[in-house]
Every structure is written in C-alpha cells, then in structure tokens.
Amino acid sequence: MDAFVTRRPQKRKTSDDFAVESHEESTDIKLAILASLHPDIEQEMLLDILLAHDGDVQATSNTLKSPSTPRSVKKTANNRIAGQTSLRAFAIDPSSGEPSPKKPKILSKKGQTLHLYDPQDISEHTPCTIIHNFLPAHEANELLSELLEESKTFQKASFKLFDNIVSSPHTSGFYVGSQKELQEQKDDYHYNGGRISDVRTLTPKLEAVRGRVQETVNSAIEEHIRTHHGGQKPRHQPSEPWCANAAFVNCYNGPQESVGWHTDQLTYLGPRPTIASLSLGVTREFRLRRISSFLPSSKSDNPDPNLQGQVSLPLPHNSLLIMHSTTQEEWKHSVSPSPTLTPHPVSGNIRINITYRHYRSAFHPKYTPKCHCGVPGVLRVVTNDTKQANGERERKENRGRYFYMCHAGNVPDPTKKKCRWFLWGDFDQDGNPRGLNMANQSKPG
Ligand SMILES: O=C(O)CCC(=O)C(=O)O
Numbered sequence: 543m544d545a546f547v548t549r550r551p552q553k554r555k556t557s558d559d560f561a562v563e564s565h566e567e568s569t570d571i572k573l574a575i576l577a578s579l580h581p582d583i584e585q586e587m588l589l590d591i592l593l594a595h596d597g598d599v600q601a602t603s604n605t606l607k608s609p610s611t612p613r614s615v616k617k618t619a620n621n622r623i624a625g626q627t628s629l630r631a632f633a634i635d636p637s638s639g640e641p642s643p644k645k646p647k648i649l650s651k652k653g654q655t656l657h658l659y660d661p662q663d664i665s666e667h668t669p670c671t672i673i674h675n676f677l678p679a680h681e682a683n684e685l686l687s688e689l690l691e692e693s694k695t696f697q698k699a700s701f702k703l704f705d706n707i708v709s710s711p712h713t714s715g716f717y718v719g720s721q722k723e724l725q726e727q728k729d730d731y732h733y734n735g736g737r738i739s740d741v742r743t744l745t746p747k748l749e750a751v752r753g754r755v756q757e758t759v760n761s762a763i764e765e766h767i768r769t770h771h772g773g774q775k776p777r778h779q780p781s782e783p784w785c786a787n788a789a790f791v792n793c794y795n796g797p798q799e800s801v802g803w804h805t806d807q808l809t810y811l812g813p814r815p816t817i818a819s820l821s822l823g824v825t826r827e828f829r830l831r832r833i834s835s836f837l838p839s840s841k842s843d844n845p846d847p848n849l850q851g852q853v854s855l856p857l858p859h860n861s862l863l864i865m866h867s868t869t870q871e872e873w874k875h876s877v878s879p880s881p882t883l884t885p886h887p888v889s890g891n892i893r894i895n896i897t898y899r900h901y902r903s904a905f906h907p908k909y910t911p912k913c914h915c916g917v918p919g920v921l922r923v924v925t926n927d928t929k930q931a932n933g934e935r936e937r938k939e940n941r942g943r944y945f946y947m948c949h950a951g952n953v954p955d956p957t958k959k960k961c962r963w964f965l966w967g968d969f970d971q972d973g974n975p976r977g978l979n980m981a982n983q984s985k986p987g
C-alpha cells in the first residue's frame with residue numbers, strides 16, 4: 543500500500559478556501575466535466591452551451607440532457623466517438639476576439655494552482671501522459687459498474703504502527719493476476735510494516751482491460767523517452783517491457799474522500815517506475831507538485847519561483863493517466879477533497895480509480911533487504927524532504943540516491959527507540975539491484 547496515510551488530521555480547508563478555488567475553476571475543467579458526462583457531444587457544442595449558461599456546469603448539463611439539444615456527433619474512421627483533443631482551439635485572443643493560435647506561456651507559480659486539461663499541455667508541464675476516452679464508452683461503463691459492486695466490500699487501509707492507528711481517507715482493494723500471486727502477496731509482501739489480508743484476483747473486466755493498458759503504456763513510454771529525454775531513458779528506469787501485473791483500485795465515495803500528498807512506494811516496483819491510472823465515474827482533481835529539491839534551479843541554485851506551484855488535472859471518466867518514470871521520485875501527487883461534484887450518470891458522486899502497476903521480479907520480497915526487526919525494509923530515495931539524511935550538505939550530495947530503511951523509521955515516537963537500520967540501494971542502469979546479497983550497513987549515530 544502506498545504511503546498515503548496521514549497520522550495527524552490534515553488542516554481542513556474552510557468553505558472560503560473552497561469558494562475561491564471553485565470561482566477559479568477554469569473553462570477547461572468545466573469542459574472536462576461536461577465531456578465526461580456527455581461523451582457523445584462535440585467540444586464546440588459543449589463550449590457554446592456552457593457560455594450560454596454563463597459557465598454554470600449544472601445548468602449546461604441539464605440543457606444537454608434535453609433530447610431537443612443538437613449534438614453533432616463526430617465519428618472517427620472506425621466509428622468510435624472521436625477522442626478529446628486540444629482545447630487550444632478555444633483560446634480566444636482578447637484583442638481580436640478571434641481564436642488564437644499562440645500558446646500562452648503557462649507556469650505554475652508558488653502558492654498558485656495551474657489547471658491543465660489539454661493533453662499537450664499536460665505532456666509539456668507534468669511528467670505524465672493523459673489519454674481521454676481511453677476505452678470504448680460501453681466498456682468503460684461496464685468496468686465502472688463492475689467495480690462499483692466490488693467497492694462495496696473495499697476497506698480503508700488501516701493498521702497499527704507502534705501506537706498509531708492510521709487509516710486512509712478513501713477505500714481500496716488490491717488485485718493481482720493469479721492465485722499464486724495472491725498467495726505470495728499474503729505470505730511474503732509487507733506494506734508499511736504490515737500485510738494486506740484482502741488480496742483479490744483481477745475481475746474479468748479488469749483482466750480484459752489490462753492488455754490494452756499494457757500496450758498503450760509501453761508505446762507511451764517509448765514516445766515519452768523520445769520527446770522528453772532525447773531518446774535516452776533516465777538512469778535506473780527499467781528497460782524491460784512494462785507489465786500490468788498488479789492493480790490497486792481506489793474508491794472515493796463523495797467529495798470529501800481523498801488521498802493526501804504522497805509518492806507511491808518503490809519497494810516492489812523498483813526505481814523509476816511507471817504507473818498507469820484509469821479513472822472512472824465522477825471527475826476529481828488530481829494534483830501534482832515537484833519535490834522542492836528537484837525543482838529546476840537558476841544560476842544561483844535558487845529554485846525558479848515560477849515552477850513552484852501545484853498543477854491540477856481533472857481526471858474525467860474513462861481517462862488514462864500515465865505517470866512516467868520521473869513522477870514518483872521527483873513529484874508528489876494527491877486527490878484533494880472537492881467543494882462540489884457534478885454527479886456522473888452511472889456512479890453519482892463516486893469515483894473509481896485503478897492504478898495498474900508492474901511488480902518487478904527483481905524486487906520480489908525474497909530480495910528485499912531485511913532490517914534488524916526482521917521485517918523487509920522500505921525503498922526510498924533521498925530528497926530534500928527526506929529527514930533521515932544527515933544535514934543539508936549530505937542531503938544535497940546524496941540527492942537521488944536510493945536507500946532501504948525500517949518502516950518504523952517513519953514514526954517519530956519519542957517513547958520508542960528508533961530503529962536506525964539503513965542500507966544504501968545499489969542499482970544498475972536498468973534499476974536492477976546490483977548483487978542481491980548486499981551486506982547490511984548500519985547508519986552511524
Ligand atoms: O486516485 C488517484 O487518481 C490516485 C491514486 C493514488 O495516488 C494511489 O493509489 O497511489
């Protein structure tokens with residue numbers, strides 16, 4: 543399970559905070575919501591009707607439900623509804639009132655949220671690829687219905703870490719491909735120092751979609767390396783094909799259910815993992831912010847203030863978000879509580895999210911270094927946010943290095959003696975552990 547739990551209650555947003563955010567909700571987001579509610583209606587039509595209703599999403603949606611509303615369906619060659627493309631076409635040049643071909647310079651400023659919807663903007667400003675309308679509409683709805691049924695038996699991740707009971711602010715279920723993998727999960731895998739007792743095999747529809755996700759992700763990885771890394775994959779990113787052999791399914795039942803800022807745990811995925819996230823049901827905002835030590839630095843090594851804000855992506859029904867290999871180590875992500883939601887026709891206020899993951903064989907728990915407590919360690923990367931490193935200079939020198947530590951090291955409990963077990967991870971170019979019998983090192987002090 544990912545490190546998404548919070549031990550202290552999060553500072554609740556006030557209704558004023560929400561009012562401001564809601565006021566700032568951009569046309570892109572409103573269009574994203576409308577597109578997910580009315581996938582058969584062209585973007586131009588959605589925008590026209592939205593403008594006619596002064597930007598009121600609910601009123602626009604009500605009008606669109608009327609059978610007398612024209613819908614001008616756009617079909618592609620293979621007769622599928624055309625996918626969402628760029629919203630650039632809707633950018634109006636304020637001086638001429640004409641659609642502007644110019645792309646505005648968009649940067650996330652400190653303390654501000656940059657809302658992005660256009661796949662090209664998302665590709666340019668985040669480490670992710672988004673594909674709207676990923677599955678044929680009927681298949682997405684069937685998968686949603688199946689998982690809504692499954693989610694009735696999901697639990698909040700909740701476990702004891704020393705004296706702290708922690709629990710996630712949403713429910714989830716964990717799925718693997720076979721009975722053998724299921725048994726291994728129960729016997730050998732550790733999450734936050736505990737085990738997951740409720741492991742399930744992929745449902746027929748999750749299984750049916752997995753091959754398509756895999757194919758799309760492997761192509762997107764190649765494309766991303768070509769367009770963002772000059773054709774050279776980042777160091778430690780695996781070169782083996784990405785395989786969707788595990789899936790966490792999250793259920794957010796209503797606007798207050800959420801997931802706090804976190805990075806996904808690397809222990810069984812290895813360094814620089816790719817994660818594919820398919821959203822179904824009501825649209826929610828997915829937020830990303832760079833971990834400060836990975837902000838691009840100016841000449842004086844000061845982070846660029848224009849790139850310090852967070853980015854918010856609305857994830858509409860049937861969108862596939864691919865988090866590429868720099869996401870987990872250099873960014874944090876969250877799904878924030880939402881002031882209001884526009885209900886989805888099938889799921890109402892519920893959002894289902896499937897994160898397909900590649901559990902790599904080189905990171906099977908039999909290879910995970912064990913701490914002095916006898917529990918497999920947790921794999922992490924040194925960032926500015928990493929409190930375990932000794933002092934500022936060491937943090938800088940070691941930034942980006944991997945290490946294993948005891949799960950207990952996360953718990954600042956003055957009454958308990960901290961477990962100081964610590965081991966540098968040593969990985970080759972493809973992120974495979976170099977020599978699986980690494981000798982344990984104890985951190986001095
Ligand atoms: O619901 C989402 O979009 C994100 C879920 C997530 O971050 C996780 O499962 O680790």
Ligand SMILES: [Fe+2]
Pocket residue numbers: 544804805806875
């Ligand atoms: Fe996550």
